[in-house]
Amino acid sequence: MIRSGLLFFMGTLAVVAARDSKSTRVECQSPFVGVGGRCLHLEHTFSGTWRAMRKFCQNLGGDLINLADLNFYCDVILYINSLNVPKVSYWIGATDEAAEGSWQ
Template sequence: MLKLVLLVILALLAEQRSQALEENTEEHLFPPIHPNCTQSLTELLLLRQEAQLNRMSAAEEATTQVLKETLQTLVQVRDSLNALRNTAQGHTPTSEAVVECVSPFTRVGERCLLLALNKMHTWASARHFCAAYGADLAHFSDINEYVAVLGYINTINELKKSVSIWIGGSDEVEEDNWVWVTGELMPRGSPFWGTKDGYRPQPSDGRSQNCAVLWQPDQYYIHDVSCTYKSAPLCQM
């Protein structure tokens, strides 16, 4: 009986020793996680994520800047191509609206003109004729406009009728101070004004001739004539 008790006690002690050895083995293979380890790993992951986001943000800013510069370059190229096209087509850039002319007026450059070649009037009567269309006698300020007017006149007067043409200039208010009906000063000298008898420059006839006409015998250069002379009105809208 005593031997049996001793055997049971020895078996229990052996079992307890075996369990203690197993626990020591597990602790050796799987040491406990330090409380700060998890926190350090989280912080590392956050730092890596933040660095990646910073790189992505920098790359996005660089891409945006490149796109802006590319857009500016394309706009400049477009404007240059438009300018070249306008030049090739004989157009000049303008901020003004395109002039629309109503019949019987014809567009000539940036103006609307009407030459009533078969209507003979005095200078004052010619202004009334034009006023009935909401217009006045024509005027021009530079050589390009003058040339355009002459081109239009020669087109209308293709049969070369001996008809001079009224324009809206006079010195009635003040002698030798030639102004347009708009109040602007008229251009003087060549190539606008012609000559009388081949050598006397116009205007040349003083107080007796105070109205401006495109003189047909002198290839439509400007001459001063009596305001009661009968000529065809050139109206400008």
């Protein structure tokens, strides 16, 4: 069984790592915006399964977001809250597909 992880549903987060991981400012090409030193796209238009949304992200040149870094996680939450969008769930990169309850 694939689960969605922690954030909120209906959209997806795509993230492309910044070239300079030490910098908090990064230039991103549309539709991405710089958040916490990485390029992020918050998708509100499309929804689907974890696999479908991961493919959507990969087609944009990114992948589902990895929130293993607490500072980046906080930056993402602040960014989402600043958008004043409805509170919905988002798919993230974590999955327990290989072993139920073992998140990767």
